[in-house]
Amino acid sequence: xxxxxxxxxxxxxxxxxxxxxxxxxxxxxxxxxxxxxxxxxxxxxxxxxxxxxxxxxxxxxxxxxxxxxxxxxxxxxxxxxxxxxxxxxxxxxxxxxxxxxxxxxxxxxxxxxxxxxxxxxxxxxxxxxxxxxxxxxxxxxxxxxxxxxxxxxxxxxxxxxxxxxxxxxxxxxxxxxxxxxxxxxxxxxxxxxxxxxxxxxxxxxxxxxxxxxxxxxxxxxxxxxxxxxxxxxxxxxxxxxxxxxxxxxxxxxxxxxxxxxxxxxxxxx
Amino acid sequence: xxxxxxxxxxxxxxxxxxxxxxxxxxxxxxxxxxxxxxxxxxxxxxxxxxxxxxxxxxxxxxxxxxxxxxxxxxxxxxxxxxxxxxxxxxxxxxxxxxxxxxxxxxxxxxxxxxxxxxxxxxxxxxxxxxxxxxxxxxxxxxxxxxxxxxxxxxxxxxxxxxxxxxxxxxxxxxxxxxxxxxxxxxxxxxxxxxxxxxxxxxxxxxxxxxxxxxxxxxxxx
Numbered sequence: 477x478x479x480x481x482x483x484x485x486x487x488x489x490x491x492x493x494x495x496x497x498x499x500x501x502x503x504x505x506x507x508x509x510x511x512x513x514x515x516x517x518x519x520x521x522x523x524x525x526x527x528x529x530x531x532x533x534x535x536x537x538x539x540x541x542x543x544x545x546x547x548x549x550x551x552x553x554x555x556x557x558x559x560x561x562x563x564x565x566x567x568x569x570x571x572x573x574x575x576x577x578x579x580x581x582x583x584x585x586x587x588x589x590x591x592x593x594x595x596x597x598x599x600x601x602x603x604x605x606x607x608x609x610x611x612x613x614x615x616x617x618x619x620x621x622x623x624x625x626x627x628x629x630x631x632x633x634x635x636x637x638x639x640x641x642x643x644x645x646x647x648x649x650x651x652x653x654x655x656x657x658x659x660x661x662x663x664x665x666x667x668x669x670x671x672x673x674x675x676x677x678x679x680x681x682x683x684x685x686x687x688x689x690x691x692x693x694x695x696x697x698x699x700x701x702x703x704x705x706x707x708x709x710x711x712x713x714x715x716x717x718x719x720x721x722x723x724x725x726x727x728x729x730x731x732x733x734x735x736x737x738x739x740x741x742x743x744x745x
Numbered sequence: 746x747x748x749x750x751x752x753x754x755x756x757x758x759x760x761x762x763x764x765x766x767x768x769x770x771x772x773x774x775x776x777x778x779x780x781x782x783x784x785x786x787x788x789x790x791x792x793x794x795x796x797x798x799x800x801x802x803x804x805x806x807x808x809x810x811x812x813x814x815x816x817x818x819x820x821x822x823x824x825x826x827x828x829x830x831x832x833x834x835x836x837x838x839x840x841x842x843x844x845x846x847x848x849x850x851x852x853x854x855x856x857x858x859x860x861x862x863x864x865x866x867x868x869x870x871x872x873x874x875x876x877x878x879x880x881x882x883x884x885x886x887x888x889x890x891x892x893x894x895x896x897x898x899x900x901x902x903x904x905x906x907x908x909x910x911x912x913x914x915x916x917x918x919x920x921x922x923x924x925x926x927x928x929x930x931x932x933x934x935x936x937x938x939x940x941x942x943x944x945x946x947x948x949x950x951x952x953x954x955x956x957x958x959x960x961x962x963x964x965x966x
Contacts, residue, residue: 495779497779497780497783498779498783501780501783501784573938573942574934574938576895576941577937577938577941577942578899578934578937578938578941579898579899579900579901579902579903579913579937580899580902581902581903581905581906581913582902582913582916582930582933582934582937583934585913585916585917585930586927586930586931586934589917589920589926589930590920590926590927590929590930590931591927593924593926593927594926594927680794683796684795684796684797685796686796687796687798687799688798688903691906698796698798698799711806711807711810712803712807715799715802715803715806715807716803718799719791719795719799719800719803722794722795722796722799723791723794723795726794726795727794
């Protein structure tokens with residue numbers, strides 16, 4: 477019985493969603509897509525297929541690494557602003573303000589061209605084990621994106637830490653928990669739950685800033701599209717496909733993150 | 746310095762275009778017919794899902810090309826669209842999607858009675874928009890719009906990628922000529938930061954002014 481009711485319910489919702497004008501709009505969109513598929517040139521696709529997959533993989537890899545590292549930095553930054561003395565809070569605040577007040581492209585170029593041009597002047601850096609990494613472009617891209625994520629997320633975590641009800645922390649202290657334990661068991665999980673919806677949005681924003689690393693010669697999907705355009709002199713096709721790929725990734729990301737969000741108990745504090 | 750001026754010009758222009766699109770879009774989303782509503786939903790979703798850089802490339806090249814093709818098709822001469830206008834149009838188009846959502850939320854936050862009262866007075870829709878809706882939504886919209894303005898100033902840097910001469914590209918060229926990379930990039934960062942902090946100050950004042958007569962945020966909690 478319950479199953480039947482559910483089926484009827486979804487059917488009703490589908491018919492509500494599929495109103496006549498929607499069907500017409502969907503048909504128009506399908507027509508546009510089909511005409512794009514038939515009238516534009518897609519013969520370059522097989523040639524660049526593998527490269528594109530590599531590019532997508534690299535973009536996702538950069539996204540995952542920078543989000544994870546950025547979050548690790550963001551927690552102490554947020555904690556310092558929410559609870560630290562002025563000597564810790566002030567540098568954290570300055571860090572957030574600087575990161576949020578300047579364009580990411582500028583930070584990226586500052587690190588890559590600015591810092592990158594300083595390193596070769598010192599022989600001891602050239603001799604050290606780090607040199608093979610410092611010569612490549614991707615460490616700078618990862619560093620810049622990590623710092624930017626940490627800056628934006630540090631501000632979010634500050635609000636989340638400050639938003640945890642005082643009673644929770646007082647109760648934890650009354651139980652005789654050490655400060656580290658309070659942070660690990662009470663404060664951080666609750667702050668994380670509070671920050672999660674914002675974190676989802678920030679992750680999507682981070683995905684949208686990954687193409688910037690293509691400007692410092694990291695080959696991600698955006699750079700692949702640029703290469704196709706240079707090789708084939710086509711303007712629209714690679715860019716349209718690129719936009720479609722990013723939309724698909726965004727959709728999957730939002731869906732996955734909302735699944736995680738749904739698993740978390742809503743009633744906190 | 747010319748680069749900074751160009752950056753600011755584009756940011757201001759894009760914000761104004763974005764605001765206009767935002768007001769129209771929010772009205773369409775709230776009061777428009779089903780087709781308009783669906784089309785606007787597609788517009789805001791697509792623009793917010795695709796990276797700004799890709800959108801800028803797509804619209805910057807495709808948009809100018811398309812306009813020229815249309816013009817030649819109907820028998821006019823090709824026009825040379827300046828980078829400034831194209832940049833403003835492209836960024837404004839991106840901003841419009843975001844500000845549509847901000848405005849929609851702000852209009853929904855207006856107490857319904859105020860709009861009903863205005864209708865009861867027999868105000869025309871235009872007058873209603875000008876006298877009631879826009880002023881009443883301002884306090885709700887300003888924080889979101891302030892964020893958008895800051896994003897707009899930072900998005901102008903992306904136009905450097907398509908070769909428009911603004912602060913970031915100017916910095917890159919100056920740095921390339923003088924080989925003093927670090928100093929020039931740091932200087933440009935300071936300039937951007939100064940713009941941000943200054944507008945933060947102004948926007949804080951504006952919000953206070955728009956909120957006059959309303960209970961402060963702390964008391965309302």
